[in-house]
Amino acid sequence: DIQVTQSPSSVSASVGDRVTITCRASQNINSGLAWYRQKPGKAPELLIYSASSLQSGVSSRFAGSGSGTDFTLAISSLQPEDFAIYYCQQTISFPWTFGQGTKVDIK
Amino acid sequence: QLHLQESGPGLVKPSDTLSLTCVVSGESLNKNSFLWGWIRQPPGKGLEWLANIYYSGSSYYNPSLRSRLTISMDTSKNQFSLKLTSMTAADTATYYCARVPVTSSWYFDSWGQGTLVTVS
Numbered sequence: 001d002i003q004v005t006q007s008p009s010s011v012s013a014s015v016g017d018r019v020t021i022t023c024r025a026s027q028n029i030n031s032g033l034a035w036y037r038q039k040p041g042k043a044p045e046l047l048i049y050s051a052s053s054l055q056s057g058v059s060s061r062f063a064g065s066g067s068g069t070d071f072t073l074a075i076s077s078l079q080p081e082d083f084a085i086y087y088c089q090q091t092i093s094f095p096w097t098f099g100q101g102t103k104v105d106i107k
Numbered sequence: 108q109l110h111l112q113e114s115g116p117g118l119v120k121p122s123d124t125l126s127l128t129c130v131v132s133g134e135s136l137n138k139n140s141f142l143w144g145w146i147r148q149p150p151g152k153g154l155e156w157l158a159n160i161y162y163s164g165s166s167y168y169n170p171s172l173r174s175r176l177t178i179s180m181d182t183s184k185n186q187f188s189l190k191l192t193s194m195t196a197a198d199t200a201t202y203y204c205a206r207v208p209v210t211s212s213w214y215f216d217s218w219g220q221g222t223l224v225t226v227s
Contacts, residue, residue: 001170002148031212032140032212032213034212034214034215036215042220043203043218043219043220043221044154044203044215044216044218045218046214046216046217049212049214049216050211050214053212055216060133087153087154089154089156089214089215090147091213091214094167094169095156095168095169095170095171096156096213098153098154098156099153099154101153102155
């Protein structure tokens with residue numbers, strides 16, 4: 001199985017801050033990576049697919065980059081609704097696997 | 108407007124078989140444009156992919172649960188289902204159904220609200 005490891009596991013930030021989250025795959029996954037945001041008590045929602053493509057309807061303050069084994073999700077200016085847990089997921093091969101999550105909370 | 112709605116028993120006993128259904132509205136399951144899948148999340152923990160199914164009936168399973176899982180589809184009712192046998196406390200989780208567009212890169216682009224299943 002391909003393991004995906006996120007860092008940090010948590011980050012404290014303020015509204016308006018820039019935040020970056022990284023995801024590292026245990027082997028080359030090309031651009032087969034997606035990012036999700038999960039607000040408390042809600043289902044995850046897709047932010048980024050194919051490592052860097054912004055899902056329709058998602059704010060342009062979210063940006064994904066990377067390929068191969070190293071990936072980054074950047075949030076350019078945190079909004080109140082962005083205090084949530086973020087997950088990456090590899091879909092290059094089965095079983096699809098998720099990172100352990102990064103919690104973004106209020107400083 | 109696409110909508111996915113999970114339904115399940117809420118509470119199951121150890122060793123029971125869990126049966127979940129996802130009713131889809133706003134999109135036909137009988138198309139080659141999408142896969143349909145299940146994901147679960149134990150309370151306070153991360154996400155685990157369980158299984159996917161294609162309109163043709165082709166299915167894909169997480170090997171860690173393969174012996175206990177069955178995914179199926181009923182296109183006449185526009186719904187798909189998941190069965191998980193031999194339930195234990197470790198299977199307590201919120202179970203989500205979701206859609207996967209069939210493109211060069213796969214991802215879950217639309218999710219149901221989830222249904223909490225407790226094993227006790």
